[in-house]
Structures are given as C-alpha cells and as structure tokens.
Amino acid sequence: MRYFLTLSYKGTNYNGWQIQRNAPSVQGKLEEALALLLRRPTPVTGAGRTDTGVHARYYVAHFDTTEAIRDRAGFCYHLNAVLPYDIAVHELLPVRADAHARFDATEREYRYLILTAKDPFARKTAWLYHGALHIDAMNEAAAHLLAFDDFTTFAKLNSANKTNICDVRHAVWTQAGDRLEFTIRANRFLRNMVRAITGTLVEVGRGKMTPEEFRAIIAARDLSLSGSSAPAQGLYLSDVRYPADLFLTDIETDRA
Secondary structure (H helix, E strand, O other), rough: OOOEEEEEEEEEEEEEEEEEEOEEEEEHHHHHHHHHHHHOOOOOEOOOOOOOOOEEEEEOOOOOOOOOOOOHHHHHHHHHHHHHOOEEEEEEEEEEEOOOOOOOOOOOEEEEEEOOOOHHOOOOOOOOOOOOHHHHHHHHHHHHHHOOEEEEHHOOOOOOOOOOOOOOHHHHHHHHEEEEEEEEEEEEOOOHHHHHHHHHHHHOOOOOOHHHHHHHHHHHHHHHOOOOOHHHHEEEEEEEEEHHHHHHHHHHHOOO
C-alpha cells in the first residue's frame, strides 16, 4: 500500500532533505522513525531536494507498507512522538500504487522571507536585511520571469540538470511593515534557482540593477550574470500540488 505523507520542517539543523553520509538529513530522520513504527526498513521518496538550512512549511513524501494503515491519524500522532521537535507530520493519504511524490507533482511553490528589522524569534528563519528595498521595482522585475522558460542564468554551477526549462507561473513580492515575502510558483525548479533569483531581485530593490537589466540577464542564459544567492535560512517550500486522481477514497483503500 502506498501513502503520501505531508510534513513540515525547520531545516536549520539538517544538511537538506536528502540522506547524506555522516550528515543529518530530514529524510534520514523520517526513515528512522518509520522503521521504528513499522518495524522494518521503510525508504521514503520526497517531492524534491531542499538545501542545507532551507525549511518546508509543506512537504510531501511517499512510502510503501505491506498492509493498509487503518488509523491514519493515530499513526501520525505516534510518528510525531518519535520525530525530532523540528520535523512535524500532518496527514497520511492513501494513493495509487504508482503515485510518485516527486514525478507526479504538477506545481511547487516557494516563499522567501526578508525582515528589515531585528526579530529575536526569526533567527535562522529569515534574512535580516538592513537597508531600503524598492518593492515596486522588484515586482516589475519579477514579472519578467513569466515571459521565459530557460533559467540557465539561475542554475547552480556544475549541476547535473537534464534541462534548465521551467514554467514559472507566479512571482510576486508583498510587504507588510518590516516583512517582505517573495512567492514563486512553477512546475519545477532548478537547484538553488529561487535563492539566485531572490538575491538578484534584491539587487534590483537596492537600485543596483533595473528591471530591464534583470530581464536581459534572464535572456542571456549566463549564470555568471546573476547576483549573489540569498541566504538559505529565509527560504521555505510552501506548497506541492498533485492531480486529484492520485488519491484513493476510503472505499478504494479498503479494497486495496
């Protein structure tokens, strides 16, 4: 039986989602907890990588069991009891046997948080930026992202991407007092892409680059032209969306 597990985590203490040798990872902690509850090794597959220090408000992973889990709420309760404080599971959802948390995702959303005033409760969960940022110029520049599909300019150096093509569908900055948040949605993202875009848009906000120059560097497809990547601690994976027909009803689950 295959399940999607939704969760959130604070990435400060982890070297990203993916299991790594001799380094703590969210995937590793989750597999340890599942193995304890299910009493057998239980590999999990996530919706995608998040880098060291990056957080997730909403993340999805899938795993398989030999038998259906009847009390799914109770299972989540016990799983949370054995997971570290900075990883929380929310819901266990039965899915088709061929459903895949990574490859079946149709859209992902990231948010980046910038604070312009010191907040003791936001340490390692936001970028504390001192200085004025012109949000209208940043939004004018961000709108250009929707006109392109090749994001080589914002790809990570020496990455193993098969393609740098992404369908960016939404890219908007909002501001409430000393809190600025950038929301971006696409069918897929390249590694480090959101941090590279955010850092370059901040250059626009500082007046170091115009929105037209931002558009030009996207079109150039030259990663040496992008600005410095924004710090990891301000980035959150905030949503992952899937086709509705992946999910099973309770009746279908009973038959499985």
